Amino acid sequence: MKRPLRSAAFALLLAGTSTVAFAQGGGVLTVATIGEPPTLDEMQTPTDIVLTIGNHIFETLYTFDKEWQPQPLLAAAMPELSEDGLTYRIPLREGVTFHDGSGFDSTDVVASLKRWMAINSKGKQVAGVVESVEPDGEHAVTIKLKSRYSPLIATLSQASIILPSEKLADTLTEFVGTGPYQLKERRPDQYTQLVRFENYKSPEGEPSNYAGRREAIASEIRFVPVPDANTRVEGLISGQYDYADSLPVSAFERVEASDTAAPVIFQNAGWTSLNMNMKEGVLTKKGLRQAVQVAVNPTDMMLAAFSDEKFFGIDGAFFPEGFVWHTEAGVTRYGEGDPEAAAKLMSEAGYDGTPIRILTSRQYEFHYKTGEVAKAYLEAAGFKVDLQVVDWATLTTRRADPKQWDIFITHSNFPGDPTTLNTITDTYPGWYVSDQKAKAVAAYMNATTQDEKFKAWEGIQTVIYDDAPLVKVGNFNALGGLAKGVKGYEPAYWPRFWNVTPRS
Missing domain, CATH: 3.40.190.10 (Periplasmic binding protein-like II)
Structure with missing residues (x-):
């Protein structure tokens, strides 16, 4: 039976002082994000912007x-x-x-x-x-x-x-969690305002990424959608924002030279990909998906997206060197772009000239630049390409409908378990389903030792390259910007602002 509502005083007495995060600070943290979240319901739409805000409200x-x-x-x-x-x-x-x-x-x-x-x-x-x-x-x-x-x-x-x-409910009308901050007000295209939850009970332990102690030091966090990357840079330097997310790498030196802010680099933040529609449309044919893999040039796409090699790495493996899951097993058709080989695959697969619709967004500028270069290489191989540039919320809505796209550009992190990669999920947009994938994943699920898991993961990576549900483009470091005077912020894949002290 659910416990009844309890008063704040009773809640504090029940919780005990050893594990409650008593916030003694105050102030407001203003965070410039890449755009308006389509929802705050993480279950419905677990995209980066939704998780960045939602991690402060909800807990797992x-x-x-x-x-x-x-x-x-x-x-x-x-x-x-x-x-x-x-x-x-x-x-x-x-x-x-x-x-x-x-x-x-x-x-x-x-x-x-x-x-x-x-x-x-x-x-x-x-x-x-x-x-x-x-x-x-x-x-x-x-x-x-x-x-x-x-x-x-x-x-x-x-x-x-x-x-x-x-x-x-199927559609949430209230966003109520247990996190260190609670939702106070959401004004679409203006801000999402969170305020400290005074009765928050923190987990114990030293902070470690998203684990450990969480203290709501700032009395308020305001997430402001700023779709234009250069506007985020200007707002950070002018002092309008305490943190600016997903900055273009071209802004690094300007932010570093400013008196008001400092760049924040998150190493191996993730990897970019061209995800292909296996459910409907021209790329349901494996041969054409493999032709896309052969046609594009990862180095040129990453160079266009990140400008400087200190911000990216070229590697077809799904985990970088140094990660426990790194392996080159099965990596193929990953190189410098071969339009002639791609054209041969296209001919064998019976390409009929239908345009490939690529969805991308300028809210993640590196997505857009990746798309521009991909378009050029695909056209050089003989594909017709329709590059559609939309806002991120529209992209996440459209990609749910297999009739509306053939490729969408996104990025992902490096999860603790390889089978939680989005592309392995049958229902993730792209709808990657195959018998050989199911068999390879089943071997991993039944593994009991780390050696068995690693061998099974090598099999999964090999199958992914053969089925070609996506193009792994490359690994990247993420650039953000933090106002000087803000203390306690640690770089994270989904920026987090508990344990962070605002400017005085």
Whole structure:
């Protein structure tokens, strides 16, 4: 049974002083983002801008530490796993409250996970192997699987946000979480205003990426959509913004030379890709997808997008050197662009001259520049290309409809578990489904040791290159900008502003 609303004073007494984040600071942090989020519902649309804002409002059972390994957040500990690997018992933290004052318990977790499995692309993938999700008393849940699923906890670390069971609906009308900040006001195309949640109960431990202690030092965070990258730069330098996200690398020296701000580089922030539509349209033919891989030039695309080699690396592997999952197994058709070889593949596959519709956005300027170069190389190989430049919210809406596009340009991070890569999910836009992928992924799911997992991952990467659902372009470092006087900010894939002190 759900616990009733509790007063703030009672909540503080119940929680205890050792684990509550008592914020003694104040002030406002103004953050310039790449645009307006299409929603704040992470389950529906787990894009970077939605997660950047939502991570402050909502929490998941687990989150990622600096090694991108799962750590408890709303869970009290790592799960207890049965000997056969099919039953997970997850203990829950006690004394946590939602922003509406209601108590957090197993009822909320079960209802939230069921919604996540019904509407989220990764959740739907998990749903296929879940037999049941049930409360185990008030402070634990039990997940029973039909078959082993080794990336379960890593998958539960993103977008499977826990909401009050009473507020759940297909379409959320209230955005109520357990995070250090709560939503106060959202004015589309103007700002999303978050304010400190005074009754927030933080997890314990030293901060490590998204894990560990979270203290809401700033009394308010205001996320301001600024679609034009140069406007974000000007606003940062003028002192209008405390942080500016996703700056063009051409602005590095100007920001570094300013008296008001400093550049922030996040190493190996992610990788860019051309994701292809395997469900409808011209690229449903494998031979034409492979022709796209052969035609484009990763070096020229990354150079156009990032200008300076200190901001990118050319590597066809899905994880960079130094990462535990790095391997060159299966990497093929990744090089410097070969229009003649591409034309041969196009002829063999029966290309009929239908234009390839490429979706990209200038809100991520490196996406747009990647698209321009890709268009030139594809046309040199003989493809007709329709490059469509739209805002990011429109792109995420259109890519959900397989009738509206053939390629969309995006970027992704390097997750702790390789099978949580978006492209491996059957329902992620692009709809990459094949028998050989299913077989390769099944081998990974059944692996029990790290060596077995690594060997299985090599098989998955090999299959991805053969099926050609996307073009891996290259790895990049991300550039942001931070106002001088702001303290405690640590670079992160999704910028986070708990534990951050505003300018005085």
